[in-house]
Amino acid sequence: MYSYLKGELVEILDDTIVVEVNNVGYNVHIPASMIDNFTGTGQKIKIYTYLHVKEELMELYGFLTRDDLNIFKLLLGVSGIGPKGALAILTVMTPDDLRFAVLGEDAKAIAKAPGIGSKTAQRLILELKDKLKLEDVFERKAVDAAVSQGDALSGVKSEAVQALAALGYSSSEALKAVNGVEFTPDITVEEVLKAALKQMAF
Numbered sequence: 001m002y003s004y005l006k007g008e009l010v011e012i013l014d015d016t017i018v019v020e021v022n023n024v025g026y027n028v029h030i031p032a033s034m035i036d037n038f039t040g041t042g043q044k045i046k047i048y049t050y051l052h053v054k055e056e057l058m059e060l061y062g063f064l065t066r067d068d069l070n071i072f073k074l075l076l077g078v079s080g081i082g083p084k085g086a087l088a089i090l091t092v093m094t095p096d097d098l099r100f101a102v103l104g105e106d107a108k109a110i111a112k113a114p115g116i117g118s119k120t121a122q123r124l125i126l127e128l129k130d131k132l133k134l135e136d137v138f139e140r141k142a143v144d145a146a147v148s149q150g151d152a153l154s155g156v157k158s159e160a161v162q163a164l165a166a167l168g169y170s171s172s173e174a175l176k177a178v179n180g181v182e183f184t185p186d187i188t189v190e191e192v193l194k195a196a197l198k199q200m201a202f
Contacts, residue, residue, distance in 0.1 A: 002049045002060065004047060004049055005021050005026055005028070005049055006021065006045070006046045006047075007019045007020050007022075007026075007044070008041075008042065008043070008045075009040075009041050009043050009045050010041055011041060012035060012038060012040075015029060015030060016028065016029050017030055017035075017038075017047075017062070019045065019062075026060055027060065028047055028049065028061065028062035029059060029060065029062070029087060030061070030062050031063075031087055031090040031091040032091045033090070033091050033092070033094075034063070034064060037064060047062035047063065048062065048065065048066055049061065049062050049063075049069075050062075050069060050072060061083055061087065063090075068090065068095055071090065071095040071098060072087070072090060074128060074131060074132075075124070078120075078124045078127045078128065079123065079127070081116075081124065084115070085113070085115055085116060085120075088113040088115050088116060089116060091114075092112050092113045092114075093109070098110070098132075099132045099133075100174075100175050101125075101170070102125050102129055102132050103129060103132060103165075104165055104174075105125055105129075107121040107122050108121075109170070110124060110125070156187060156189050156192060157178055157192070160174075160178050160189050160193055160196060161175050162174075163189065164178070164193065173200070174196070177196040177199050177200050178192060180196070180199050181195040181199070182195075
């Protein structure tokens with residue numbers, strides 16, 4: 001029904017914002033982590049929305065990007081996870097963190113979300129591992145990388161993360177270590193691995 005709302009941010013609560021569009025105020029539930037992106041009330045914002053309808057209840061859920069919204073919808077497709085559970089996961093994890101946790105089968109990271117137990121986390125991994133791709137993370141970041149470091153960089157980073165995961169590190173740990181490496185346009189996968197492993201040793 002609603003693709004997005006574009007209007008004035010008039011109120012910020014713990015996990016809800018009020019967006020005024022054409023003199024109508026919309027309550028929009030958001031991940032608590034999203035609040036840090038707002039400088040305060042009075043600013044113009046665009047929020048991608050999902051309308052949840054259940055019996056007599058209608059609630060709007062909002063996200064800053066379409067990717068956030070798409071991940072939210074995927075989470076709703078997991079049995080046992082409703083809108084509040086999906087929002088809780090996206091409060092403690094970014095969509096990319098979730099991708100790495102699912103592909104690295106890191107149930108502990110997912111279970112840190114309030115109300116998500118280890119069994120639910122395991123089920124989430126089982127149901128989403130074929131729907132999420134590591135490449136999606138790097139494809140979106142490739143444009144930024146290309147500006148300063150060349151198109152090949154995202155491929156080098158992806159290979160390094162996958163190599164670390166093969167060594168037994170969780171994908172989220174691997175990504176964090178690789179992101180901490182100083183990249184040059186001609187850096188090799190081997191050099192990235194050495195630098196990442198050195199960081200992980202400390």
